[in-house]
Each structure stands twice: as C-alpha cells, then as structure tokens.
Amino acid sequence: MHKFVKYGLILMSSVVCSSIFGQSPQFPIVKAFGGIYEIPDARELPDATLTYKILVDLSTAAEDNKQISRWVDNVARLMNLHGLAGVPKAALNVKVVIHGGAIFTLLTNEQYQERFQTDNTNLKVYEALLEAGVDIMVCGQSLIARKMVTKDLWPGVKVAHSALTTITTYVPQGYVLLKF
Template identity: 70%
Template sequence: MNLLLRAALFSAALLLITQVSFAQSEAQFPLVKGFGGIYEVPDATERPDPGLDYKIIVDLSTGAENPKEISRWVDNIARLMNLHGLAGVKQEQMHVKVVIHGGAIFTATTDENYQSRYQVENPNLKVYQALKDAGVEFYVCGQSMRARGLTKKDIWPGIEIAHSALTTLTTYVPQGYTMLKF
C-alpha cells in the first residue's frame, strides 16, 4: 500500500472515531423529547434492567432557583425517564407519578398566574407537557394550594388536584412505588 493511500485510510478512520465519540457526547432524549438530556456512559456496569416495570413516585417540593428558567427539579424528572429509556426500558414499563407541593407548587401554575408572580411565562409547562406525553401523571397538593391562595384555575390543566401530598405519597408507597425526593 502506498503512503498516500495509508494516510487517507488513517485520516478516514480518525474522522470516523471522532464522529462516533462526538455522537456519544451529545445529549439524548429517548422517552421525554427535548427535555432531561442524558448521556451514554459506556463504562457503566450498573444500569436499569429493561426487563423490569418501574413504579416511581416523585415527591417534588423544591422550587425553582431562578423562576425565569426551567426548574432543574422538573427537568430532573425528564432525566429520570430518559436514563431508564437509554438503558432500554420502554415507556410502557415506566409508571411515574409526581406529587407537587411546597415551594415547587408555582412551577405548576398557569402562564397567567406565573406571569403575574414572576413577569415571565412559566418555562416549566413545556417540560410538564413533554412528561405528560411520555406517560407521567401529576398531582398537586390541595393543602399547599389552599395555603398559598391558589385555586384550580391557577394550576396547569394537565395536573390533577390531590387532597394532600402526604396522603398521596402514603397511598402509593405501600402499592410498591419507590419514592424519590426532589
């Protein structure tokens, strides 16, 4: 093989390796489209089992650090979904419920309510919709709503109103849901 051909083959191989490496470094969104970007970790030996059904209830009580940006905690629910999806867990195997209360309650308000409070449209609603499209169910704590003077019309319509976060959590944990606190 002549030197020019070897150099061309080496360059092509190097380009292919670079492209594969670059592709692996881009965020992926297997279950929740456009939110909760995650990355493949080829060296990971512990991964979700694609043969299991996952029952998860998220206790979401932490508010957004910056109300003008998507709450990292709301986006983390999308990450949770996508991490399982990247490991081969199908959407129908993910049974995720989110109970919103405390400081997180304002992430679940309508654009109108959010705008009157923070002078910006609610950036979290796009994430909530993408999560709902991926099969996630949402409940907002009725007690937190009352304590903050919110009514059903103040809450994004994709969310159900629960009697309380406490009773919702104590209903689903005994049913085998793993509770995560965000």
C-alpha cells in the same frame, strides 16, 4: 517512555474523551427535556426487563423563576435514563406529587407572568412529561396554604387530597419514593 508512545497515548486518550464528552444529549422518552448521555463504562444499569413504579415527591422551588426548574427537568431525566438503558416507556409508571415551593411551577403562564414577570418555561416540560405518560398531581393542601385555586394551574395537573396521603397511598403499592 519513548516520545512516540507518549504522544500515541495522548492522542488515544483525546479520541476516547472526545467520544464520551463530545456527545449530544439524548431524549429517548421525554422529547426535548431531561437530556442524558451514554456512559460506555457503566456497569450498573436499569434492568430493561423490570416494570418500574416511581413516585416523585417534588417540593423544591426553582432557583431562578426565569429558567426551567432543574427539579422538574430531573423527572424527564429520570425517565430518559431508564429509556437509554432499554426500559420501554410502557414499563415506567411514574407519578409526581408537587407541593411546597415547587407548586408555583404549575401556574398557568398568565398567573406565572403576574407573579414573576416572566413566562413559565416549566409548562413545556410538564406537557412533555404528560405526553410520556407521567401522572402529575398537586397537593390540595398546598393550594389552600398558598391561597391558590385550581384555575390558576396548568390544566394537565390533577389535584390530590394532599402530598402526604398520596405518598402513603402509593408507597405501600410498591412505588419507590424519590424526593426532589
């Protein structure tokens, strides 16, 4: 291959890569959380004409209590990915039921500091999710099992009878179940 053609291909490749990989994250629906990126080559995209009904079963605990749980942030990513594809916020009906080890992400900042000696950074994400229209629920059975009471929790959460019955209530109504 002629060396000018070779260098031209290298230059073109670097321009294409920098335009894809040099992007800043975008936050079309959930502001400041769940940053996502444009994928110019994507051929499989959400259908912007559909209404989405999504139930997230969130039970996985954070890996590091000092950081935002990647699982909580993933709910924001889910919404932002749909938004980037043109799905309007009003067409996203997202419910999250939190149980198991993930329940601690819902503690008030005071309760979180007492338990983990650090601020609860997840609360900012939950606030942004609530503002974006997400319905956030906690399993009442998990509260009892962990000897927690409602006043220990972030005030934006609703107490559900159980995660199990929440799932069996919404899946027959056409909600797609995602497990985080």
